[in-house]
Amino acid sequence: MLAWRVRRPSTAPYPGFEARDEPTPRPERGELLIRVRVCGVCRTDLHVVEGDLPPHRPGVIPGHEVVGEVVDIAEGANGFAPGDLVGVAWLRGTCGRCRYCRRGAENLCPLSTYTGWDADGGYARFVTAPAAYTHRLPSGYPDTELAPLLCAGIIGYRALKRAELPDSGRLGIYGFGASAHLAAQVALARGATVHVLTRSARARELALKLGASSAGGATDPPPEPLDAAILFAPVGTLVPPALAALDRGGTLAVAGIHLTDIPVLGYQRHLFQERQLRSVTANTRADAREFLAIAAEHRLTVVTTPYPLDRADRALADLAADRVDGAAVLVP
Ligand SMILES: [Zn+2]
Numbered sequence: 280m281l282a283w284r285v286r287r288p289s290t291a292p293y294p295g296f297e298a299r300d301e302p303t304p305r306p307e308r309g310e311l312l313i314r315v316r317v318c319g320v321c322r323t324d325l326h327v328v329e330g331d332l333p334p335h336r337p338g339v340i341p342g343h344e345v346v347g348e349v350v351d352i353a354e355g356a357n358g359f360a361p362g363d364l365v366g367v368a369w370l371r372g373t374c375g376r377c378r379y380c381r382r383g384a385e386n387l388c389p390l391s392t393y394t395g396w397d398a399d400g401g402y403a404r405f406v407t408a409p410a411a412y413t414h415r416l417p418s419g420y421p422d423t424e425l426a427p428l429l430c431a432g433i434i435g436y437r438a439l440k441r442a443e444l445p446d447s448g449r450l451g452i453y454g455f456g457a458s459a460h461l462a463a464q465v466a467l468a469r470g471a472t473v474h475v476l477t478r479s480a481r482a483r484e485l486a487l488k489l490g491a492s493s494a495g496g497a498t499d500p501p502p503e504p505l506d507a508a509i510l511f512a513p514v515g516t517l518v519p520p521a522l523a524a525l526d527r528g529g530t531l532a533v534a535g536i537h538l539t540d541i542p543v544l545g546y547q548r549h550l551f552q553e554r555q556l557r558s559v560t561a562n563t564r565a566d567a568r569e570f571l572a573i574a575a576e577h578r579l580t581v582v583t584t585p586y587p588l589d590r591a592d593r594a595l596a597d598l599a600a601d602r603v604d605g606a607a608v609l610v611p
C-alpha cells in the first residue's frame with residue numbers, strides 16, 4: 280500500500296516526509312484493519328512532520344482523522360462487523376487505571392497513546408486501530424466531510440466546553456480554520472453570539488456566511504466584551520488581546536497542542552476580575568461521542584479542500600501557509 284512516513288522532521292517542501300509502497304499492516308489483538316476512504320489533514324500532523332512535536336514512533340505515518348471501512352477484525356476486537364463505516368481519531372489508547380482515567384479525564388492519562396504519533400495513522404491506504412477507540416459515524420455526510428469531524432470537530436467541541444460559554448453567551452473565536460468553523464456552528468446552534476477574529480480575509484468571509492455576528496482582524500478588539508473565547512491560532516501573542524477582550528469572569532481556552540510563547544501578561548489588564556486562561560488537552564472518548572451525536576442532530580457545514588493521497592506533502596505545505604479553505608482532506 281502507499282504510505283507516507285516521517286523519516287526526519289523537515290519544513291516545506293518536506294524532504295524528510297516520504298511516500299512509499301509497503302505491505303498492508305496486520306491488526307493485532309483488539310484491533311480492526313480499516314481501509315482508508317478519507318483522512319483529514321490536521322495542524323497536529325504538521326507539528327509531527329515539522330518536528331514541533333518530538334517524534335514518538337520513528338518513521339511514523341501521520342493522520343488521525345480517518346474515515347474508513349472495516350475489512351478485518353482481530354481477536355478481541357468487539358462491536359464492529361466487516362463493511363462498517365468507522366472513524367479513527369487522535370486518542371488511541373489510555374491505561375484505564377490511573378487517577379485521571381478513573382475520574383473520567385482519560386485525556387490526561389500519562390500513558391495515553393495517539394494515532395499518527397505513537398502508532399501509524401491514516402496517510403496510507405490502510406490503518407489498524409483498537410476497536411475500543413474507534414467511533415461510529417453520523418449519517419448524512421459525505422466521507423470527505425466526516426473526516427474533519429474526527430479531530431477538528433471533537434477538539435473544537437472540547438475547547439468550547441473548556442471555554443464555559445454561558446447560555447446565549449458572547450463567544451470570541453481567534454483563528455478560523457477547520458476546528459474553529461465547526462466549533463462556531465455548535466455554539467451558534469446553541470444560541471451563542473459569535474465574533475471571529477482572524478488575519479485571513481477569506482476565513483472572515485466564511486465566518487460571516489456561517490452566521491458569525493462579526494469578523495475582524497486577529498488582534499482587533501471584538502465589538503462587545505466576550506463571555507468566553509477560544510484561541511485556535513497557534514500564536515501565543517494573541518493571548519493578551521484575547522484576555523483583554525474578555526468580560527468579567529470570562530474564560531479563554533487555548534485549543535492547540537502547540538502554542539508559540541505567550542508574552543508577559545499584566546495582572547490588571549489581562550487576568551483580574553476572575554478572567555481565566557485554560558489549556559485544552561486532547562479529548563476523551565465521551566467528548567467524541569457527544570460531538571458526533573451533535574453532528575448527527577445538526578447538519579454542520581463542513582468546508583473541505585480535497586487532495587489526492589499522493590499529494591499529502593502539498594496539502595501540508597498549503598496548511599502551513601494558510602492556503603487551505605476549511606479542512607484539507609486526503610483521498611486515496
Ligand atoms: Zn490512565
Ligand SMILES: [Zn+2]
Nearest residue numbers: 321323430431
Ligand atoms: Zn488533530
